[in-house]
Amino acid sequence: MLNRVVIVGGGTAGWMTASYFKAAFGDRIDITLVESGNVGSVGVGEATFSDIRHFFEFLGLKEKDWMPACNATYKLAVRFENWREPGHYFYHPFEQMRSVNGFPLTDWWLKDGPTDRFDKDCFVMPSVIDAGLSPRRMDGTLIDQPFDEGADEMQGLTMSEHQGKTQFPYAYHFEAALLAKYLAKYSMERGVKHVVDDVEHVDLDDRGWISGVRTAEHGDLTGDLFVDCTGFRGLLINKALEEPFVSYQDTLPNDSAIALQVPMDMEKRGIRPCTTATAQDAGWIWTIPLLGRVGTGYVYARDYLSPEEAERTLREFVGPAAADVEANHIRMRIGRSRNSWVNNCVAIGLSSGFVEPLESTGIFFIHHAIEQLAKNFPGPDWDPGRRDRYNDAVGHVMDGVREFLVVHYRSAKRADNQYWRDTKTRKIPDGVARRMEQWKTQLPDSETIYPYYHGLPPYSYMCVLLGMGGIDLKPSPALGLSDPTLAQREFEAIREKTEQLTKTLPKAYEYFSQLR
Numbered sequence: 001m002l003n004r005v006v007i008v009g010g011g012t013a014g015w016m017t018a019s020y021f022k023a024a025f026g027d028r029i030d031i032t033l034v035e036s037g038n039v040g041s042v043g044v045g046e047a048t049f050s051d052i053r054h055f056f057e058f059l060g061l062k063e064k065d066w067m068p069a070c071n072a073t074y075k076l077a078v079r080f081e082n083w084r085e086p087g088h089y090f091y092h093p094f095e096q097m098r099s100v101n102g103f104p105l106t107d108w109w110l111k112d113g114p115t116d117r118f119d120k121d122c123f124v125m126p127s128v129i130d131a132g133l134s135p136r137r138m139d140g141t142l143i144d145q146p147f148d149e150g151a152d153e154m155q156g157l158t159m160s161e162h163q164g165k166t167q168f169p170y171a172y173h174f175e176a177a178l179l180a181k182y183l184a185k186y187s188m189e190r191g192v193k194h195v196v197d198d199v200e201h202v203d204l205d206d207r208g209w210i211s212g213v214r215t216a217e218h219g220d221l222t223g224d225l226f227v228d229c230t231g232f233r234g235l236l237i238n239k240a241l242e243e244p245f246v247s248y249q250d251t252l253p254n255d256s257a258i259a260l261q262v263p264m265d266m267e268k269r270g271i272r273p274c275t276t277a278t279a280q281d282a283g284w285i286w287t288i289p290l291l292g293r294v295g296t297g298y299v300y301a302r303d304y305l306s307p308e309e310a311e312r313t314l315r316e317f318v319g320p321a322a323a324d325v326e327a328n329h330i331r332m333r334i335g336r337s338r339n340s341w342v343n344n345c346v347a348i349g350l351s352s353g354f355v356e357p358l359e360s361t362g363i364f365f366i367h368h369a370i371e372q373l374a375k376n377f378p379g380p381d382w383d384p385g386r387r388d389r390y391n392d393a394v395g396h397v398m399d400g401v402r403e404f405l406v407v408h409y410r411s412a413k414r415a416d417n418q419y420w421r422d423t424k425t426r427k428i429p430d431g432v433a434r435r436m437e438q439w440k441t442q443l444p445d446s447e448t449i450y451p452y453y454h455g456l457p458p459y460s461y462m463c464v465l466l467g468m469g470g471i472d473l474k475p476s477p478a479l480g481l482s483d484p485t486l487a488q489r490e491f492e493a494i495r496e497k498t499e500q501l502t503k504t505l506p507k508a509y510e511y512f513s514q515l516r
């Protein structure tokens, strides 16, 4: 049985892989993780999908175990600001889309919504977020959901097993470096060997398979399976094995970022429990609230803005609190390795692929890849069918998210400069134009979004199209013949539930502080 794994890289991808494999296979797997003491990790990656809870559950971890160690907070949505026009904002929440007479409530909203805010009329969470509240009460109970989070069938699910069963109401924000440190401790306590050294050479045998990695001071590290978690450099998969990298740059031009970690008195500031994406002249700025600081950064395209201008804009956006904070300039490699599993090497994390973090998908990619690799762990025959199925699944996830992000830019109403005008004419992936044409008269559904699993449900597409405001959407004609009473009752029920929650839930900061 193959059971010797060498992971190169100790960022989020490396330690997520090591910890998950130890949880999955225990002492039956031998893991060595080597990371450079000279090459830093990318140091960002602080907002997630709600599905990440399956990762922590699989490791046997409860929120009280890991959140305080990572200064973590809840993320109830992404808030998009100024994508339609200055001053406008809308939410993409973690909340199931309600349906009336077989039509999504947003279709009824298009026909005759109560207000001009689809998000606040069709969902409860936007108002909870605006009020800066926690979705859990001080005793830890979650606002009532159409499922019992404590039920046996909800425990220890993998993301794949859970797909589409329920929509959990929140995701997380956490400090990337603290999460890596927490998972490193978890991993080493369970027997992962940690080597701090630079891999200087990757040895290949005559088949082109990796026989070992040579380090500066700890000799050769050998194994059966090598996991490339070396980030954008793709040291094993792209450099040693020369697996081509397929760029998405022609459809997603943002190739750079500048990040700041801004210390903040969050008790005084208050916590808006969401990630905010504020559109700018040549990209967008993220704001992520953590306990003790805010993570923020400008994602932009160098074809339209210089790093110096980006830094000036970000510092101006943040204000005086950013004055003494060191900037982290990052070049982003946008796209994916043609295959992430080649011979006996699997790339996970930035080495496998990446799109700009507009919907916080980098860690979702890692989590999905780890689950798929654990499920398809190779046997002595190195069955090529397993490898091919793995590469198909991982490729579809990244291609699908790429398409979802293109829809954000294509449907954004903003066209007030060349950057934003170019988002309407830039090349788009095959199939998107046809899908967007369909959505003008029928909101996205499971038949008309990207056809393979990529982590996003149809309602996520609805939120983007309705929020961005650049596409003229029409309600289904059938609604004109239908009785609107039930839809009106649903809108009223949402309004009443929103009013009850905003009166009773605790402030987000108050809830997180008691977790510490």
Ligand SMILES: Cc1cc2nc3c(=O)[nH]c(=O)nc-3n(C[C@H](O)[C@H](O)[C@H](O)COP(=O)(O)OP(=O)(O)OC[C@H]3O[C@@H](n4cnc5c(N)ncnc54)[C@H](O)[C@@H]3O)c2cc1C
Pocket (backbone or CB within 6 Å): 008, 009, 010, 011, 012, 013, 014, 034, 035, 036, 037, 038, 039, 040, 041, 042, 043, 044, 045, 046, 047, 048, 176, 197, 198, 199, 200, 229, 230, 231, 232, 233, 235, 257, 258, 259, 297, 330, 332, 348, 349, 350, 351, 357, 360, 361, 362, 363, 364, 366
């Ligand atoms: C600007 C930006 C914002 C992001 N925001 C989000 C977000 O909000 N949500 C999200 O989910 N994702 C986000 N991501 C993605 C997220 O940061 C990454 O998915 C995550 O950090 C994983 O990175 P990694 O471990 O693959 O690579 P890295 O963090 O770059 O780690 C690479 C590791 O390889 C090691 N290494 C490199 N070369 C060698 C060598 N020769 N020998 C030994 N070790 C070596 C390094 O020491 C390091 O430990 C963001 C990414 C960027 C660029």
Ligand SMILES: N[C@H](Cc1c[nH]c2cc(Cl)ccc12)C(=O)O
Pocket (backbone or CB within 6 Å): 048, 049, 050, 051, 052, 076, 077, 078, 092, 093, 094, 095, 167, 168, 359, 455, 456, 457, 460
């Ligand atoms: N897999 C889903 C994806 C999802 C559903 N709603 C949202 C909202 C935001 Cl901001 C990101 C992702 C998703 C999940 O993780 O809940």
